[in-house]
Every structure is written in C-alpha cells, then in structure tokens.
Amino acid sequence: MNTPAVRRPNRALWRGAHLATLRPDRPWGWIPDGAIVTEGERIAWVGPAAALPAGLAVDAEHDWGGGVVTPGLIDCHTHLVYGGNRAREFELRLQGASYEEIARAGGGIRSTVQATRDASDAALLDATLGRARVLLREGVTTVEIKSGYGLSQADEARCLRVARAVGERLPMTVRTTALGAHALPPEFAGRADDYIEALCDWLPGWQAEGLVDAVDGFCEHIAFSPAQIDRLFSRARALGLPVKLHAEQLSNSGGTALACRHQGLSCDHLEHLDDAGVQALAAAGTVAVLLPGAYYFLRDTHLPPVAALRAAGVPIALATDHNPGTSPTLSPLLMMNMACTLFRLTPEEALAGFTRHAARALGLHERLGQLTPGRQADWAHWAVDHPHELAYRFGHSPVCRVVRAGQPVQEVLA
Ligand code: DI6
Ligand code: FE
DSSP, rough: OOOOOOOOOOOOEEEEEEEEOOTTTTTGGGGEEEEEEEEEEEOOOEEEEEGGOOOOOOSEEEEESSSSSEOOEEOOOOOOOOOSSSSHHHEEEEHOOOOOHHHHTTTTTHHHHHHHHHHHHHHHHHHHHHHHHHHHHEEEEEEEEEEOOOOOHHHHHHHHHHHHHHHHSSSEEEEEEEEESSSGGGTTTTOOHHHHHHHHHHHHHHHTTOOSEEEEEEBTTTOOOOOHHHHHHHHHHHTTOOOEEEEEESSSHHHHHHHHHHTOOOEEETTOOHHHHHHHHHHHHHHHEHHHHHHHHHTTOOOOOOHHHHHHTEEEEEEEOBBBBBBBOOOOOHHHHHHHHOOOOOOOHHHHHHHHHHHTTOTTTTTTTSOOSSSOOEEEEEEOGGGGTTTOOOSSSSOOOEETTTTEHHHHHH
C-alpha cells in the first residue's frame, strides 16, 4: 500500500453532550447536543451534531454519553512551587495576629522561603506535581506557575525549573512567571533597592535558560514600592518579557496604573482598586484577575470593585492563587462558587473567568480558552446538565473527564 505523501493529522469525532464553548457571541457559547471534530491537537469543527458535515471521514469516534463540555480550565495565577505549609500561621491568625504582623515579624512568605530552600529538588518537584494533578483532575489544562519562594538567583531558578518540569511530566500547558519581587530575602534585609537591582541582573540568565514567560511583583507596603516595581518592569520589558502584578491587595498603592503603563497582561487581587485604576485597566486592555480564595482565607472585607470593572468592560479572570499562606486551595470550582457568593459574579462570568478571560491574562487567548476551530483541543467534560451547576456546588465537584491537545488524560491520573 502506498503511503500518502502528506498525512492529515488523526481526525476524531466527539459527540453526545451539550457544549459551553465560551464563544462570546451567545450566553455560555451554548450549543445543545453538540459535536467536536479534532485534527491532531486542534479543533477542526464545532457545532450542533445535527449539522455535522455529511460523509465526514474520521479515524475515531467517541460518545460522551451526556453531560456538558467546557473549554479546559485555565488557572492563570498560582504559586504551586514551595516547601512546607503554614497551618501554624493559620492558627495564629485565628487568634488575632494579622497577615501583615506575621510578615513583619519574619514569618509569612519568608518562612515558606526557608522551607523551600531547605527542600531537595526531588521533594519540591514531587510536591508540585501532586498539586498540579489535583488541578488537572478538576479540569485545569493550563496553569500559570510562579516562583517567589526561592528569592536567590539559584533558588528562584530551581523553582522555575520545577514549574517547567510540570509541563513536561503532565499533559498541561504551563506558563512560568518569575516572582522574585515577592518579598525581601534575609540576605538583603534593609536593602530593597539593591535586591531589585540584583533581580534585574538575574533575569537575563533565567530567560536564556528558557525559564521565564513573564515577570510579576508584589506591590504593597509590606513588599515593594511602585518605584521599585517600575525599575524591575522596565528591565523585563527591555528583555521583551511581559509583566503582571499583585496589586492593591492590602492597600491602594497605585501598582495597577504602573503595570498598565508597562502594558501588563494582568493585575491581580485588586481588593483596594480605585476608579482611576479601573480606568487604567480598561484603557490598557489589561485583565483584572480576582482571587476569592485569598479574600476569604484572610477574612478580608474590602471587596474588589466588580461593578465598576464590569461597567468599564475590563475582562475579569479568576484563579486559585494557590499558595501556602493566603489561599491553600486547589479547587477552581470552589473559586467560581466564591466569586459568585462573595464578589457577585454571575455563574457565567465565573466560568468565563476560568476560561476565555484567563487565556487573555496569559496572552494565550488566540490559542486557548474557547471551543472554536483552530484552538487547541483542550476540554473538560462534566457530569452536569447545565454549566451553571459548575459554580453552584461547593466542597464537592461533579465528575470531570479531561481531554488535552486532543488526547484523553484520565490514565495519567489513575
Ligand atoms: N499575595 C498573596 O496573597 C500571596 N502572595 C502575594 O503576593 C501570599 C503568599 C504567601 O503568603 O505565602
Ligand atoms: Fe498570588
């Protein structure tokens, strides 16, 4: 038999479920009784099963057997790489100590830095892979992973390598973010400006090793000032790296406007964002990433300005912000529920926050975040009748089966 000179990629037909494609032209991008045709890693066709092209030749056919298919979830803000945990600090906060007091006394982020530096490469990778698997089981096919608990040239690089390894070991797309400007390491006590200078000098080496997709910072009175973040972001942009920022989480320090001046991909947290900040996001096309896990776990009461963000047309993404200090959750569906109950998002906005808008927050909106022809064949198939059920339950989640780049991934999770 002759082998054709150009083989078309494997074509597969999937049918037997409703689709929430997240195409913005109709609510949920809803297609009842839909079908998807994949070619290799990409989606080739999406529509009602009744409208499938006649005589379509496929290599494989799959029946979902009911349920709802959504784009693979995108967790666009996580700190998955760290050693130890902060359960003791949780107890202290419940007894009345504030997050800032604990941080100023050398606990908080800096205690996790010590535990991370003390962990072996193998232990760090193991712990991180374990967390990533939990996300994958709940439908996450793309995850952003920050460094930020190494805070030295070698330890930040180690954490970024672990993050990269997640994308090599698991069927997930990983975007790495260098968050050296998370806290001041003990070696630089009292010398924050020197630390920022050092960080700027470390960036090109990490970039040359392929470890950095973006640069992040913590702009806050207990962390770094807008002027310090400005210097770091100027260097990042000169290297061609996009930036994003932990901004206005505990106070309004103007980090959002600064990040927008550097064409930031996203500004994250935003509990204390003011009107000027909302307008800056809208003008720059920067995504607002809301993190209800941290708001809840810190027992915050200052709500992010959701109505103003909505009115200004700012895309709103959601993420777990998984980290040991302020958001030790690994459940995107719980975050969707909390975004609705605490922040008053609609269930549809919550799902868009973990798909279409999260893709934009990572600069991947042309490739991911919607079920449309040309995009990567990443999806989650849920045992529900309607997508509004995804944000409804909490503390338990519907069964979810994941396909990533056209391949079922259940076996790696067994
Ligand atoms: N804001 C946060 O909520 C996390 N990082 C940040 O900049 C907290 C990280 C931690 O407490 O370990
Ligand atoms: Fe964070």
